[in-house]
Amino acid sequence: MRNLTLKQIFTGIIVLILVILFPLVFSKPFPQHVMILIFMFGMMGVAWNIMGGYAGMFSFGQVAFFGIGAYTSSFLLITYHVNPWLGLIAGGVIAALVGAAIGYPCSNLRGHYFAIASIAFAEIVRTHFNNWKLIGAAEGMTLPMLEESFENFMFHSSKLPYYYIILAFLIIALIVCRFVATSKMGYYFRAIKESHDVAKVLGIHVVWYRLIAIMISAFLTAMTGTFYAQYVLYLDPESVMILPISVQIVLISMLGGAGSVMGPVIGAAILIPVSEITRVMLGHKGTGIDMIIYGALITLISVYQPKGVWGLFLQIGKRMK
Amino acid sequence: MKKVPCLEVNGVTKRFGGLLANDNINFTVEEGEIVSIIGPNGAGKSTLFNCVTGFYHPNSGKISFMGEEITVYRADKICKMGVARTFQIVQVISDMTVLENVMTGALLRFSKIRPSLEKAEEVLAFTGLKEKKELSVTELTIADKKRLEVSMALATQPRLLMLDEAMAGLTRVELREMMDLIRKIREKGITLVVVEHVMEAVMEISDRVIVLNSGRKIMEGSPQEVVVNKEVIQAYLGEKYNVVSP
Numbered sequence: 001m002r003n004l005t006l007k008q009i010f011t012g013i014i015v016l017i018l019v020i021l022f023p024l025v026f027s028k029p030f031p032q033h034v035m036i037l038i039f040m041f042g043m044m045g046v047a048w049n050i051m052g053g054y055a056g057m058f059s060f061g062q063v064a065f066f067g068i069g070a071y072t073s074s075f076l077l078i079t080y081h082v083n084p085w086l087g088l089i090a091g092g093v094i095a096a097l098v099g100a101a102i103g104y105p106c107s108n109l110r111g112h113y114f115a116i117a118s119i120a121f122a123e124i125v126r127t128h129f130n131n132w133k134l135i136g137a138a139e140g141m142t143l144p145m146l147e148e149s150f151e152n153f154m155f156h157s158s159k160l161p162y163y164y165i166i167l168a169f170l171i172i173a174l175i176v177c178r179f180v181a182t183s184k185m186g187y188y189f190r191a192i193k194e195s196h197d198v199a200k201v202l203g204i205h206v207v208w209y210r211l212i213a214i215m216i217s218a219f220l221t222a223m224t225g226t227f228y229a230q231y232v233l234y235l236d237p238e239s240v241m242i243l244p245i246s247v248q249i250v251l252i253s254m255l256g257g258a259g260s261v262m263g264p265v266i267g268a269a270i271l272i273p274v275s276e277i278t279r280v281m282l283g284h285k286g287t288g289i290d291m292i293i294y295g296a297l298i299t300l301i302s303v304y305q306p307k308g309v310w311g312l313f314l315q316i317g318k319r320m321k
Numbered sequence: 322m323k324k325v326p327c328l329e330v331n332g333v334t335k336r337f338g339g340l341l342a343n344d345n346i347n348f349t350v351e352e353g354e355i356v357s358i359i360g361p362n363g364a365g366k367s368t369l370f371n372c373v374t375g376f377y378h379p380n381s382g383k384i385s386f387m388g389e390e391i392t393v394y395r396a397d398k399i400c401k402m403g404v405a406r407t408f409q410i411v412q413v414i415s416d417m418t419v420l421e422n423v424m425t426g427a428l429l430r431f432s433k434i435r436p437s438l439e440k441a442e443e444v445l446a447f448t449g450l451k452e453k454k455e456l457s458v459t460e461l462t463i464a465d466k467k468r469l470e471v472s473m474a475l476a477t478q479p480r481l482l483m484l485d486e487a488m489a490g491l492t493r494v495e496l497r498e499m500m501d502l503i504r505k506i507r508e509k510g511i512t513l514v515v516v517e518h519v520m521e522a523v524m525e526i527s528d529r530v531i532v533l534n535s536g537r538k539i540m541e542g543s544p545q546e547v548v549v550n551k552e553v554i555q556a557y558l559g560e561k562y563n564v565v566s567p
Contacts, residue, residue, distance in 0.1 A: 184431075184432055184434065197412055199397075202425055203429040259416070
């Protein structure tokens, strides 16, 4: 991977200014909410991409990390009055450790076998959380209303602070992903994705590098979990730990372009508005319409441009030269 | 004092269920040698290769590299110690360019991208792929892919390079080029062990030849000794074509 060109830096700055100004122009809650979801799913896509797009571990269990992040910070806040920012770190660390603990026995699983194992893992975590009295079991947890402040990670009068916090998170995730992609780690991940055999003959400790990918991905995903908990202030396993969220994360990343830094964000920017707008316009009669559109888009993209929308951009860019 | 051999294989036995793929195999390779391993299909050449490079662990026996026992080491650790290999079916990283592939190999000895890139450039110049460094590996011919795989192995800076049928399926010109490359690699002081079917190449480049059949070593000697050996001819051609002895 090369250094960023001047043109790319320029485009990046313009896009950044636009998204910073966006909530000031569109001050209604709905567009802001949609943008927050785009950033959130974009970030989870970026995190998935480190595991799936670079290291080739197609995880359909990201929601477990999301849930662990959300639950850890919320539980610590409710029970021990721990500051949510500390809870965020704790959630990330726990998710990373759980990821490593489950990733280790799965070290030799590749492709769809890994995917199946990841679904099983997430479902086990969900079932467990559904029955775990300490964290509210199936009834879930309601976060206490704290005074509105950045320190408390809680804002009641406006979505604006949430908007900027998740935007900052997303940028952190993108920086992490770019760092990974352009370092030794990123090349090693790509070798592992190609085949464990080729990685081994290049002297790569496959198990170790796979665990690193899982841990980075789990940490970032858990961060969005804590954000979500602070944003919605209510959690239950059936809303934060279900399989469709994991599937959506994979679809977003694949549509946008797995294996590229920006791909998942593009994917989120396309798919999230589709699902939110059909939900608002059609109400519950529209359930599933977003999935039909998703399905069609995914089919088209996988037939015509397996590298996703980002790959399409690159192709057009090359042709214009 | 006796010099420590580069590679020492001592009574290696590898079983797959009821199949005895390697049966009590012994041989040594001295530093700077080119040793060929030949034998009919199913003789256990690739299994032996996999045992030495840590892809399999033998059921019994001992393997040492530069005097250190490596029998139960992981493949990547053996690579780090200085044993590189290629595969019978070419293994490269398909979504990278030629240069990136070789650089990924060079990263074993460097933690930063820049010095690895320099090393990769150097290796590509040595193996003659410099002009193709920006190509995607999907655009390469089979001969170039094999050359790339050798380049990736060299980028890990090995002391022992093990080539698994690096010359199969090449045209005569490509075969020549590969043989020249192998000689050049030896001149750099790298020891080579090659599994090969192309007898023309084996005869020309090897210092010593080891012949396997049905999992056992049946013969070891200079290329000239091997081709007139009765057992070897029987293994390759069957009893019927045995014309050497009456």
